[in-house]
Amino acid sequence: MADKDPEADKSSIFDLVVQADLVGLEEALSTKQVDLEARDSAGRTALHLAVIAGTAEICRYLIDHGANLDSWTGQGEAVVHLAAKRGDVDILRTVMESVSTEERKIQSEDQPSSDKRDRSVHVDSLTRKYRMSPLYIAVALAHVTAAEALLTTYHANANIIAGEDNAQRGTRIAHVLEAAMQHPRDVCRSLLTMLLQHGASLLDPSKETISQSLLLLALKRDEDVLDIFAELDKQNFTAAITKSVWFEMMSSLNPLTMAIESGLENTALKLLKYGAPPQVDFNSSLEIVALRNPFGRNPEEGVKNNFWQPILKAAMKEMPRLMIDLLDRGADPNSTLTEHQAEYMLQHRECRNVLDIVKAKLMELRNWNKDEENSGYDTRGTPEEAKQIKRKEDAVSQLIKEYEAAEAKLVSMGAKISDGLNLQELPTPVSIRPNKRLQLHAPSSSEAETQTQxxxxxxxxxxxxxxxxxxxxxxxxxxxxxxxxxxxxxxxxxxxxxxxxxxxxxxxxxxxxxxxxxxxxxxxxxxxxxxxxxxxxxxxxxxxxxxxxxxxxxxxxxxxxxxxxxxxxxxxxxxxxxxxxxxxxxxxxxxxxxxxxxxxxxxxxxxxxSSEQSDFDRRIRHAWALVEHGDWPEAFEEYVRATGGPFKHVVSQGQLKGKSQLDRLHQFSPLLQAAWSGNLEMVRFFLNKDRAMAAYKHFAENHDFTTRKAGPEQSRAEFITAVEKWMDNRNNLVLHCAIVSRNEELVKFILSARPELLEVQSIDGWTPLLTAAIHQRVQALHILLEAGANPLATDPYGRNMLHLLLFSPTGNYVMEPEKVASVLLSMDRSLMHQLLEQRCNESPGGQTPLARLISNRPPPNAVFTALLEISNPTPLEMLDGAGYTPLHMVTNSSMENLIRPVIEKAPHVMFYEDPQGRTPLDVAIEKQLHGFIECFMSNYARTKEYPSSTSIIHWPLFAFGTDYSGPMHTRDPYQTWEISQELANSSGSQQFPRKLVTQTQREEIAKWYE
Known part of the structure; x- marks a missing residue:
């Protein structure tokens, strides 16, 4: 009987778990000695994998057969975290009931309670890397039912803090309520209500103070969020908006001025309705929280010096509607800046009180001139530009009216401008354009002919x-x-x-x-x-x-x-x-x-x-210009007969001076330079070098070489040898140069004159076809393929023409995507499939053209769409040298604009594991979980308006565009996860089982890595 292979037994157990084969699992455990605590290559036990990809029945069976609930994965997660991450309530209940039973057993042991808690996995256990509890995970991933079960049945701590404040790692701490506010409105409301009903609050449990970051996020979300806090956390919410003041460095803010500073005028108006004070009096009832105070200042003194009264802040932030409401609620119309605040004014430095600021703003707005606005290149001269200018004009006009109303209100309440305030209207701009254009050039021949002679x-x-x-x-x-x-x-x-x-x-x-x-x-x-x-x-x-x-x-x-x-x-x-x-x-x-x-x-x-060195250089450049741009070969011949250019020697007053050599810039043969410049006439001339050589020989025969040390005859022979060597230097690359020049007629001519050059490789190993791909010469590519170029040719790194076309070695994307897409779609599909499945050796190795393109984060243009249309699923299933599929790269880099088309092309790849045991969906989930702790804000929690730090007159026109939705944020982890989860749910995870990395694949990855 053959010896048993324990590795095979272990592998079969994991396969059975992933396939949810309960019968097979029962048979395996009954007939074989299987270690349930054995780990797969990703550091997971069978129970871990069952929670991740199995069923509740599989989990229950493994637990009943002794699977350890206290074991942690290699990534620092326990079964409770994995269950919360998956969001399957049946699996969560199976795990939590077993964990609770295990915890009760440990609690009954005769040991201190803290030691008992540390030894076991429990409902509030934190992950090792980012310190997240199961509840935080469930809330961050919008698993509402799972979060409810953790709160109601297993009494999870609703005020638990996740993350770690670590500037070096770029992480922060996050309240579970903050995680809830990252989601769309309905999910956000459900989670907030549930958490607040189970004891969550605005109060920071670690400091017993109101959390500024939590409150600021609530202000930004608004959308009834403040109403929920006001109803379910009334005491803390009221204390926050009426008493809390945060002091940090040279900034002092309360909730109302925080909303104003963030440009949230409607939110500020709502806070006033909830009881926020329109004027802050500095008394003992204020709760001052010093966040960062490196200079050791007294917090009370710092707040007094740096706190802007809400009406002053509203005047500076261009919120006249809010100013009127503040005045109606009792704000002081003569509110004045402190001396400390006046010293640090960056704009309107002459202003000292609220009326000063209003008048300065009105002058600034009235002096705005729409004719001075400049739109972006893509909208210049279009109807969209006119719409943007009209919208900005309307916004400025409306703001002027509102400021005028605020000014009238202030004056009626006795406000006065400061003594010595000197605001002057800007003078009418004087055009610096002269009335008459000056002629700075010599008259052309046509102009000269029109003059009376x-x-x-x-x-x-x-x-x-x-x-x-x-x-x-x-x-x-x-x-x-x-x-x-x-x-x-x-x-x-x-x-x-x-x-x-x-x-x-x-x-x-x-x-x-x-x-x-x-x-x-x-x-x-x-x-x-x-x-x-x-x-x-x-x-x-x-x-x-x-x-x-x-x-x-x-x-x-x-x-x-x-x-x-x-x-x-x-x-x-x-x-x-x-x-x-x-x-x-x-x-x-x-x-x-x-x-x-x-x-x-x-x-x-x-x-x-008589000539100087600069004149010699000029003659050399002239000879070279004839090679590159001349259209009359006879001119080059005459110049060579007289000067021998572009060699450095020059004939001056009948004497030969200099040396018969070329400078460093002109080492390539004239044929290559002419081809590089796209000069068909000169290429035709240099392909047969007889006439050019005859001109150089004429020069050698008719000029005195006696000044050379070697003697005239030997010097002439050396000169002719140098010329011949130069004329023949790398001439087999003339087709490469012609391709770069963009002259398609020149490419066709060289192919007809020198067909043997079709597969010649450059020093970098690039054939003409690969050169055309690198430089995106699409028409030349088509010409070369029709001429019979090998479409599967590769360079020394194994890169084929698609590798190099889609993303060049110099880091350039396709410049004309529609044109390239059209060519790709017209090519033979079987050939395209071969090209798309070829792998290159370039780091990290094993990348197909599509994978290499995705790894460089391309835009979702016509080329990308065409590639997905042409490709079959195979290239999307391949693991590269790092063990990633293209979809892993998309989710790992949070390319939210690529995620949908890639998943729709190959939805099953969402469940392909990498060597670390992570599917693309897992990666998207991790990025979302870690994103907020790493200071990424979801698009639902970001402002949709242009940042309020600048005056409206300085806003760019695109901020008034019809499709403007706030500052652009690329690589959005939340949106990537949201799309991935949506498509995973629509396809059904049971339809595509999780695919583990095989041993063969691991060996292949190791080979690429070497």
Whole structure:
């Protein structure tokens, strides 16, 4: 007979419990030696699992056969907590009756009562991690019937406190009444009524004072909550609203000012009806609670210095209706700020009493201008923007009327403004926009053509009356090749009585304009040379020997050398001629017109002037710009023949300077750079490198390499080798670069010219298809698939195209979700199923594309919807390297906007356990239980209005939108749990049994983890 496997017996027991197989369980316990206290891999006994997922009969059977009621799970929970968490009253009664019986046995033992209590699990036992009682758990999870059973039958403590005040862990203490107020109105009312009827109260049992956090939550909830407290906890409620004052640091509040501070005007009005004092008198009847007082101040003195009378607080918080009610109930119309309060006023610092504040608010509201409002980008110019502006305008107008009524009331009661108060209306704003737009650029060619142009032959330089006339004449002379007029205007005096000095070439030159450019564009190259010579002799600081040569070259019968010297002695330019040549952009003009002669001349002129390092860099950039953006390959050839660019050596005045190397920015081949820029014309040129190489060889043959140490011939050979290496550098990635460029025609061209590049991998292991996915080039993706690219290709991390498309390695979501969704829906479904089930090795390992996307918290857009529509349930059932299904991740991160579509796609996965024994539903429950203790407020307990800390005129327009429902809170644990519970109840937990993690799955998870 084979040896028994105790692990198999243990596993079978847990399976029987989960399957609620009572017959099988009875048979197993009667025929095998099974340890009921044995733990599964999640640290649970059979009884724990029965309470979590079994039936009341299974629980009773295990208890009757000796299952230990005092055992705790690995997460620090006892059976009473598990029963309360589940909310099944039959299971709760089964457990509690057995616990009560066990407790009575222990109580009968001859030991001190405190020791007896500590040894056993009881109705008020607290969980080990967050210190929650069964009653708190039942209330927090809205298990009304279970909570009622705990209170009425088992006498649970209705005032028990959960949690721990620990700033490092980010936790707080919470009263069970606070947990009740997290729920919707009907559930909240039922639980509050039940708890108050069983002894719960506003009184903090640990401090014998009114709980501020509990009262504040009651104020925020309102919705009859105050009525319930006033009826069922009348004594404590009355004491709270009439006597309690809380002092903390520099803040002092009572319930009425707490409501005002929170922007709860209607609640404040209700408190007054219940008897809250409209004016607080500081006497011995006040119950002052010092919450945090690090400076050791006297609480009574601190309250007097920091307490704002309700009418002052209402005036500041823009509640004029409340002010009128306060005045009617006896508030002092001359209420004044204390000196301490006045010192710390952040707004309206000149105000000292309530009427001051009202007048300051009215001035502020009246000065509001709706034309200065700015809406969000998504609503700008839409009907919604107009609605928001109209609503804000109406709200401001209504507030002005209410403040005016409050002002009249105050004045009628004898209120006066403070001495020296100086409130002035804002002056009418003056527009800073000039009436006439200034032209900050050179006129375009079309603008220039519209200007009246006089023929230079008709111009007499002695009759030009203004400087502008002289400038226009100079341009006309350059355009028409009139050298005599050019010299007359720049080498001597001109105008009536020769009153104007020579025109400085630099004064009428600049970026993409000037006499030099005009001459070049008109193909008057001799005139252009003359202009450069004139600009040179006009330059200050030029050596005499250099000037003399130019004087002789420029001199003629009308302008002898001495005459030129005398005239130019009057004007000196600080701008060198080379700057005029470079700034003119004459090379660009030649490239634009596709004129080889013009381009050659421009390159010659740039090379003829002395150059500095910055000029060398400019030429390198120009050569590179031709690669990236040029549409005329001949321009690149001409530039290379003359300069050898973009290599660092440069030809200047016939001499070769620099080194035959590339700077760090330009290491990629010109083919890749052209493809990256989407330049189809230049890619076509560089795919056959013969013409480019011929240009570089021409440069090498026609320029002096004797300055190189290796000698001219060897230097030329080294240069050509460097060029060839550069031209061929990683050229097999040209398709990758074309994909990034977004030029679909370029992608198609390269595929037709170089089909062998379809599956080439980059250094990162990305094929062109994966590159298209990473950069979200959807059309390129479609083109590549049609061309036969392997759709199942993966990178070194095992990520396929869906992994990379849905969430890129750089952390980008899909930018065009509708477009991507359309492509995904059009793809073959069997292929999509294969892609969706592929797992990657990226941490934590084992993630499918959908799981990887969800782990990065995506928006619920069209892509997410399309993926769920395409996918079968298998990807949602898979555990990743951390042991989570995608639904575990959704609930663990409280993605309330994703929870419903994921559960509706695969509702059974709600009951799939992770290695810690938690289903997605369990995770949602835990997040909800821990959420309030971790300071998360449910959406039912949050304000639905814009925060009241700022004036209404400073509220953004979206706060007046038709769909605005309060400040946005992402990752809402309560809403995630609420939706999960709703869908779990609608599907029925019995329909989908709990699925435990198998040993095979554990081994697989361990493999991914490695």
């Amino acid at each position: 006089q023929q230079s032959e008709e111009i007499d330089f002695r009759k030009l009356e203004t400087l502008e006339d002289g400038h226009q004449a100079l341009f006309a002379a350059c355009r028409e090749g009139n050298a005599a007029l050019v010299k007359a205007l720049t080498l001597g005096r001109w105008g009536p009585d020769l009153k104007f000095p020579p025109i400085l070439i630099s004064a009428v030159s600049g970026y993409s304009k000037g006499p030099f450019l005009t001459a070049v564009e008109s193909k008057n190259y001799d005139i252009a040379r003359t202009v450069v010579q004139i600009a040179t002799v006009q330059q200050a600081g030029l050596a005499d020997d250099e000037k003399n040569d130019l004087y002789n070259a420029l001199a003629d019968d009308q302008h002898p050398v001495e005459s030129i010297k005398d005239a130019l002695g009057e004007v000196q330019s600080t701008v060198p001629a080379k700057k005029i040549v470079f700034d003119s952009g004459s090379c660009f003009a030649g490239e634009k017109q596709k004129d080889v002669e013009m381009l050659r001349f421009s390159i010659e002129m740039e090379s003829s002037v």
